[in-house]
Amino acid sequence: MPGDAERWVSEPGKDSGHGRTPYERDRARVLHSAGFRRLAAKTQVHTAGVDDFLRTRLTHSLEVAQISREMGGRLGCDPDVVDVAGLAHDIGHPPFGHNGEAALDAVAQPCGGFEGNAQTLRVLTRLEAKVEGAGLNLTRASLDATGKYPWPRHPGSRKFGVYPDDLPAFHWVRETAPPGARRCLEAQVMDWADDVAYSVHDIEDGIHGGYLSLRPLLHDADERAALCADVAATYSDEPPDALAEALDLLLHDDVVTATVGYDRTYRAQAALKRMTSVLTGRFVASAVGATSSRHDSRPVRRYAADLIVPRTVRNQCALLKGMALRYVMRARAAELWYEEQREILTTLVAELCRRAPDHLDPMFAAMWQEASDDAARLRVVVDQVASLTDPAAVAWHRTLVAGGR
Numbered sequence: 026m027p028g029d030a031e032r033w034v035s036e037p038g039k040d041s042g043h044g045r046t047p048y049e050r051d052r053a054r055v056l057h058s059a060g061f062r063r064l065a066a067k068t069q070v071h072t073a074g075v076d077d078f079l080r081t082r083l084t085h086s087l088e089v090a091q092i093s094r095e096m097g098g099r100l101g102c103d104p105d106v107v108d109v110a111g112l113a114h115d116i117g118h119p120p121f122g123h124n125g126e127a128a129l130d131a132v133a134q135p136c137g138g139f140e141g142n143a144q145t146l147r148v149l150t151r152l153e154a155k156v157e158g159a160g161l162n163l164t165r166a167s168l169d170a171t172g173k174y175p176w177p178r179h180p181g182s183r184k185f186g187v188y189p190d191d192l193p194a195f196h197w198v199r200e201t202a203p204p205g206a207r208r209c210l211e212a213q214v215m216d217w218a219d220d221v222a223y224s225v226h227d228i229e230d231g232i233h234g235g236y237l238s239l240r241p242l243l244h245d246a247d248e249r250a251a252l253c254a255d256v257a258a259t260y261s262d263e264p265p266d267a268l269a270e271a272l273d274l275l276l277h278d279d280v281v282t283a284t285v286g287y288d289r290t291y292r293a294q295a296a297l298k299r300m301t302s303v304l305t306g307r308f309v310a311s312a313v314g315a316t317s318s319r320h321d322s323r324p325v326r327r328y329a330a331d332l333i334v335p336r337t338v339r340n341q342c343a344l345l346k347g348m349a350l351r352y353v354m355r356a357r358a359a360e361l362w363y364e365e366q367r368e369i370l371t372t373l374v375a376e377l378c379r380r381a382p383d384h385l386d387p388m389f390a391a392m393w394q395e396a397s398d399d400a401a402r403l404r405v406v407v408d409q410v411a412s413l414t415d416p417a418a419v420a421w422h423r424t425l426v427a428g429g430r
Contacts, residue, residue: 028201029166029327033150033194034159048105051167054155055109060116060148061086066414068122082115082122085222089114092218092309093211099313100332101324102211109163110170110215116153117144119411120418121366128367132374133407136400137188142173144411146187150194152408154388159194166327168198170211173219175199190404203328210325213332221308224345229301231353232287233294239285242348243276256347263340271340280304304345311338369422370410376425377406384425385409 030047045053055061064083090111097107118141119125129139149160149168156162169175174186175195187195202209208216231237241248249272253265261268275281280303283296315333316325381402382390389409396402413421 030164032162047164051109051163052105054161055112058153063414088222089218093215096309097214102326106166106170107211109167113171117141117148120415128370136404142186169209173216176206209327224342225304227349237352260343260346271337275341311335372426373422
């Protein structure tokens with residue numbers, strides 16, 4: 026589409042001698058960014074650094090990028106655009122995963138709340154240091170592809186993709202999009218890759234870490250019914266009986282049953298990895314096949330098509346997400362450390378608001394001094410805290426809050 030390769034701030038041509046496309050340059054900018062590096066020490070599901078097997082936001086983002094690139098390339102999308110979307114989609118997430126996201130949303134209500142996807146747009150177009158006034162100054166197509174929720178916050182909404190003071194950048198990104206909140210195909214590909222990656226991989230991590238066993242689901246009809254009811258209430262619009270059919274197919278798949286009784290031996294790890302690989306491949310192939318069939322196998326990209334995910338596959342992905350929620354995340358959420366995480370971020374924001382601009386990083390201190398009102402100054406403090414890694418948040422809290430008592 027015309028304007029896809031345009032950047033918000035025009036830049037002089039760059040002759041590297043290698044003939045890189047604008048989207049290859051976008052990919053390099055994300056990979057070399059400070060925000061991307063920090064994802065190595067940010068929580069995915071399990072606290073970053075507690076086990077070298079478990080995934081962080083960085084490894085998750087690399088996996089989403091790989092899945093996005095393969096799936097998008099097979100459909101006809103520019104492979105670098107979907108790769109950028111996968112790499113960058115979580116770059117705005119704060120310390121401590123969704124637990125930290127909820128804590129920051131609560132304290133940031135006076136300035137419009139906090140949402141990881143809206144923060145991603147803010148990082149890419151404002152906070153990441155590359156081009157003054159434009160963040161990484163990515164192309165319109167790449168920024169549009171990162172937009173899982175291309176709309177501002179509405180009353181009662183939990184997911185949104187832009188804060189009020191980032192609307193100018195958002196409107197520029199959406200300038201060539203159709204009216205409304207329709208997502209481009211590349212964003213849909215990234216979103217499905219994200220669902221596939223974290224549903225399958227969270228189950229892998231949960232089984233390996235001893236948080237999850239599939240045995241109760243295989244032998245207890247009441248537990249299967251409870252899981253389906255849980256998923257219908259949280260991750261799916263499907264009724265529990267439709268989910269039950271998909272769960273039955275999933276639990277009786279040989280690659281899934283081979284992981285029952287997992288004991289961390291080499292053979293067991295190979296079986297677990299085979300399950301991860303087969304399910305990922307199946308979920309990707311089904312979406313590619315259904316979408317390609319709808320368009321007679323013609324290459325499609327941007328707003329020429331919508332991604333089609335077959336019902337059973339979508340239900341099975343939702344069930345895996347439900348297993349991770351029911352048997353891993355809720356169990357972890359009951360731990361004292363989860364409460365401590367929320368307290369760390371809440372009190373850290375309050376203390377930095379009291380002491381600012383002192384103790385802010387120089388970049389954020391300058392932004393705080395330029396802010397026009399209390400809401401804008403709060404947003405700067407929230408930006409500072411959101412940028413921290415898990416260990417850095419703990420260290421800052423120890424120094425500024427706990428150390429001052």
